[in-house]
Amino acid sequence: MDSRSPGTRTAPPLVLRPGDDGYDDELAGFQTGFAQRPDVVFAARGTDDVVAAVTYAAGAGLPVGVQATGHGLPDASRGGVLISTRRLDEVAVDPAARTARVGAGVRWGQVVAAAAEHGLAPLNGSAPSVGAVSYTLGGGLGILAREFGYAADHVRSVDLVTADGSVRHVTAAGDPELLWGLLGGGANLGVVTALEIGLVPVTHLYGGALAFDGREVDPGAVLRAYVAWTGGLPDEVTSSVAALVYPDLPMLPEAMRGRYLVTVRVAYTGRAEDGERLVAPLRAIGPAFSDSLRELPYTDSHTIHSDPDFPHAYYGESRMLDGLDTAGIARVLSRTGPAAGHMHVVQLNHLGGALARPADNAVPHRDARWLLRILSPLDGTDRETLRDFYAETLAGVRGHVVGRSLNFTFASGDRTEGLYDAETQKRLAGLKALYDPANLFRRNYGVG
Template sequence: MQDHKGHRNNKDQKDPTTHRLVFRPGDDGYKGEVAGFQTGPAQRPAVVFAASSPADVAAAVAYAAAEGLPVGVQATGHGLPGAAEGGVLITTKRMDGVTIDVEARTAHMQAGVRWGGVVEAAAPYRLAPLNGSAPGVGAVSYTLSGGLPLLAREFGYAADHVRSLDVVTADGRLRHVTRESDPDLYWALLGGGHNFGVVTEVVTGLVPVARLYGGALDFDGRAVDPEAVLRAYERWTRTVPVTLTSSFAAVAYPDVPALPPHLRGRYVISVRVVYTGPGTDGERLVAPLRALGPALRDTLREMPYTESHTVHSDPDVPHTYYGDSAVLSGLDVAAAAEVLSRTGPEVSPMCVVQINHLGGTLAAKAPNSVPHREGRFLVRLVAMAGREAAREVLDPAFAVLSPWTVGRALNFVFGADDRTEGLYDAETRLRLAALKARYDPSGMFRRNYTIEPVRDRERA
C-alpha cells in the first residue's frame, strides 16, 4: 500500500485494497480520527486503521509488519506519549462493547470502551469495575498501564483483577492470554502498556460495590494556608482505614464564565474522599478535615456508585496539557508545599497538583508488571500548555521531590515524548526487555512509552 497525499472523500468508506476502514493524510475524517482528548501533541501517522473488530486489528498489524512500520494504539487519547510522524496508528474507539457476566462477576470489555460505559453496565447488578476518576478514559488502555481506581487502597490496581486478555501480537496472531496459559505474556501486558501487542478485549473482575460515601471538600487557597491543609491531610491519612481512598489537589482556576461561580478566579485546595463503609462512619472519618475551616463547597455524601465520577469532576472537554508523575516513598510536607508554591496562582501556565494516598492493597504483590508498589503517595503535576512551556515549570517542581521519588506512574505521563526513565524498577525493566525481545523483537510496537527489546536489557 502506498500513501496518498491528495484529498479523497472517503469518510467511513472501505479501503479498496484492504476492504477495511483506513485513513491517510488528506482524507476526509483523517484529522478527526487521529485527534485525542489531549490536543497538544501532533499525531500524523501515514496510515490509520479504524478498527471495528479483532480481524481489523490483525490486518493492521500484518500491514505494518510487511511495510516495516511502527505501530501506535489509541482509544481516547488521554495520555498521548508525544508528537509522532509516520507509521501506523490503530484506533479502537469503535470497539466499545461491554458485557457483564453476573455469575462470574466479570466484565468483558472491548478495546475502546470507556469507564463510564462499564460502570453503567455493571450497576444494575450492584457491581462496580475498578475504574479511575474520569468516565471518559478508555478502560482497557488504563488497565494495561496498571489502573489506579477510585477504590484503590481497598482493592488494589485494576490490572490486579484481570482474568484474561485477547491480544494481537507482532506475529499477527490473536491470542487468548491468561495467567495459566501464558504467564510471561500475561505478566508483561498488565503494566507494560501497549508494548507487547494490541489488546482487543479484557475480561476483568468486578467488586460488590453499589454505593459509597464520598465527595470533595474545597477550600479557598487564599483564605487558608495550603501548607497547613496539606500537613493536616498527611497526618489524617495515617489514621484512615484501607476502605478509604483519598487525594489532595490544588488548582488555580482562571476567571472565565465557563466555570462555576465558586471556582472562577480562585485558588482551590481540595480533599477528595471515596469510602465504602457506612455513611455515618464516613462522616466521623472526615470530621477532622471539616474542622480545618469553612469550605467553599462540601459535596461529601452517600451516593450510588454511578455518581462516583462527581467526586473529582474531571474535565470532559479536550484540551492542551502536559504532565508527569512521581511515586513517593513518603510525603515530606515542606517539600510538597514548595511544589505548591512553584505551581500556584501566580505561576503561568495554569497548573494542577494532585497528591494521591497509596498503600493498603496497592502494596500487595500481584502476577503482573505494575511497579513501585512500595510507594506511599503519588504526585501528579499537569500544566495547561505545550511540552516546552510546561516543563519550564514542572521539571523544577519534580526536582524538589527527587529525594523521595521511587519512580513514575505510566497512567499519569502526558506528552513526555515516549520517555520511559523511572517507569519501572531495574528488575521489572530487565524482565520486560527480555520479553519484548521474545514477543516483539523488531520493536514494532514503539509508539506508546517504548520498552526497547534489546538495548534496555543490555543497559540493565
Template structure:
C-alpha cells in the first residue's frame, strides 16, 4: 500500500555547514562519488530512503562509490568535528541527522559468491535481493530477512531475524569478516582471529563502531522451501491466534513462522478483497519436505475456514513472497518487544487494541523465535527470547504521539514477559524521544551494555557515529 509522506513539507532546514568552501572543494577532489550540500541538485534524493517520515538533514553528503571514499568522508568529518551517519536503503532509520555528514553507500553494490566455499562477500549498499539472485543458482541461500529490498549490512549488524532464523540462527552468526573504517579513518579487516572483542561487538551491537564497507558471510545449503501464508479473518482470528501459540511450541527448528495482524482501512486504493477487513496472516517457512510441511500445518488448518491458503513448495528465490512486505517508500513509526513467552489472552488483547476499533492503523507481527537463535556468538541481545512482538503504524496524517500511545497500550498487555528490544525493529525517531536512553539500554542486558559501551568509548571516543537508536542523546556512549 502506498502511504502519504508528511515529512517533506514539515522538516526543518539542515544546519549551516561548519566548514569552509575550500575544504569542501578538497573533499570533492578526493572522492569518486558525489559530494552534496543543501540546495544542490540531487541533495534531497540522496538523503532520502525507504522511511519517509524521518529523513536525514545533513550539512554534507558523500555518495560513496568505494571504501576510499568512505575513508575520505570520515577523515573530513573528524577534521571539522562533524558527526557521521550512514545510509544504504533507509528502512530502519531511527535517529536522523541534524547537520553533520551523511555517507550514502547505495552505490557500493558489489556482490561476489564463492559457491565452493559457500560464502558471499557484499559491499555496503547491497540489498538482500541481490544476494538471493547471486546465491540461489548454486543451491545456496543467505540468512536474509522477509523483504528483499532491505540492506544487508545494517540488518546483519543488528542481528538479523530472517526467513530461516530458527534453523540457522541470526544473520550475524554467519559473518566471517567485516571491512570497517574507524573513527580515525583507518581501514580494518575485522575477524574473530584479528580482533575477537571488536568482531563480537559488531555482531549485534555494531552500528556505532565505524562504517562497514564490506562484509563476508556464510551461505547455507537451501534451494527450496515449503511455505507461504494461511490467512484467517473476522471471528476466526481469536481461535487462530490461540492455535498458533499452542502450535508454535510443538514445531521443529526447521520451521520458522510469524503471524501478522492487519486491520485494513476501507479505502479504494486497496484491493477489494482487503478493504475494511481484519486479518491474521500466519507465515510459514519450512526447510523440510512438502509432505512433512503439510503434516506440520494440519493443526492450523483445523482451526476453521480460511480467507486464503497459499502454502506451497517454492524455490528459495521466491522466499520474498511469504511476507509480501511493501516495496514502496512510505512514512511509519514502530517499536518492538522481545518476550520470554506469551499466552493467548494477552495476544487477544493486543489484537483487540490494534484492530478495527483502534484510533489509528497498526500492523502487528509476532515472530516465533528459539531454535538456533538461542545459540551463536556475538553481541545479539536477549537470545533467550521466545517471541518478538513488533508494532508499526503508517504516519498518513496521524500524530506520532497518538501512534506511540496506542503502541504503549498494546505493549502493556505483554509486559509480564518483556525482556527488552531488538535494535532492528526500532522504526521512527527513537533517537529524539525522551526515553531514548532507556531504549538504548533495552537492547542488551545491563552487563553487556556496559561492556559494549566501554568498547564504544575506546573505538569512538568522540561519539562520531552517534546516529543510531538513542546514540545522539544517551549520555553514556551507546551501542544500540
C-alpha cells in the first residue's frame, strides 16, 4: 500500500542551501549546542518531497539526516542532506479504533489535544514540544509507561521512505521484521513520514510534583524514601525523582532561583482518593517546598514535569539499571548538587510494570528496573569535560548497568555502545544491510 496520501505534493520541493533566505530558520531547533550545516535542506511538505530528498542524496552519495523539532540531535554535522519534517504536522484521530495517524512533524501537545476531544490519550512523554514520531522510534518512555509500556509498543503501522526511494506502508501483517526494527531502531532504516498509533481511554490523572529543598531536607533521605515507596506500587503509578540547582533565570519564579530541589513526580490513573493514600508516605518525608499533587485533566499532564519549553544547549547521558545501590545514587547526587560548580539535572525513573513485558519490537533492556539520567547545560563547559565528569560520577552504579537509553543519550552520536543488547544489535544490523546497504542514513546512532 502506498503512503503518499495524505501529504503528497506534486510541486517542486522547497530546497534551501547555505546563504538562502530561510536556511538558518529551517535548521533552528530545541538543541542549540550543536550546529547543523548541511549542504542542502529539503523542507518536506509531503511524501514526494521526502522521496526527492532521499533520491537526490543517494545519487550524490551524501549522508541524510532528519529533523522535526531538534530535541535529540546525535551530534553536530556539516555537509550532506537534511530533511526537515516539521511541516508534516497532520493529526487524525479515529475514536472508534482508538488510533491516531501522526505526521513526522507533529509534536506531542498536538496529539494530546486531538485525542482528548474523544476521551482518549496517547502514550506521550513529559514535554509537549517533543516530536511524537522521533520519540516513538526511540522507544518512548512516557507519563503512563508502567501501566501501558513504551510508546513503540502501541504502533499499528509506519509510513516510510527507504534508501532506494521506495514508499512503504509497514505493518505487522505485511512486513513484521521491518516494523520490528523501526520501533526502537531510531532513524537507521529510512525516513518515517507518519505513524498510526494506539490511544488509551484516559481523561484524568492524579499526579503532580512534590518538591523538597535539598538544603533543608537530606537529598539522600528523600532518595531512600522514594525507592522504598516504589517497592509496593501498582503498575498504574508511573513516577520519577529529579534533583537540580535551579539557575538564576528571569523565566523562573523568583522563589526557585538558585534553590536545590529534589522533586518526586507522580502520575496515577486511579481515583484521586486512592492517589492521596498512595502518596502519603512521600508527604511524610519532611516539609515540602511545593506540592502540586492533585487530580488533573490529561491535557495538563505536562505540568507534572514542567520541562523547559525554550531552546537551549545541553549534553546528557543515561544508564539503564537492573537494580539500585542507593549509596551509588547518593554519590551521583553529591557530585551534581550545589557543590558541583555547574548545573546538572539528575533524574531517576522507576521502570518495571508493562515496560518489562515482551513486545515485538527492537526496544531493548526491558529487564531494567531503573533509568538514571544526567543532563547538563552547555554554558561554557565542553563535552569532553562533561563526558569525563559523567564517567566518574556514574562509576558508583556500574555494577547494575544493563545499557543506555537511545532517547536519553544526547549529542554523542559517536558513542553507540550499550544502546542495544548484542542480539538486538545483530538483528538491526541485518536490516540495515538489507534496506540501507550504502549507509545513507548515518546521521544518527548507527546500528550497522
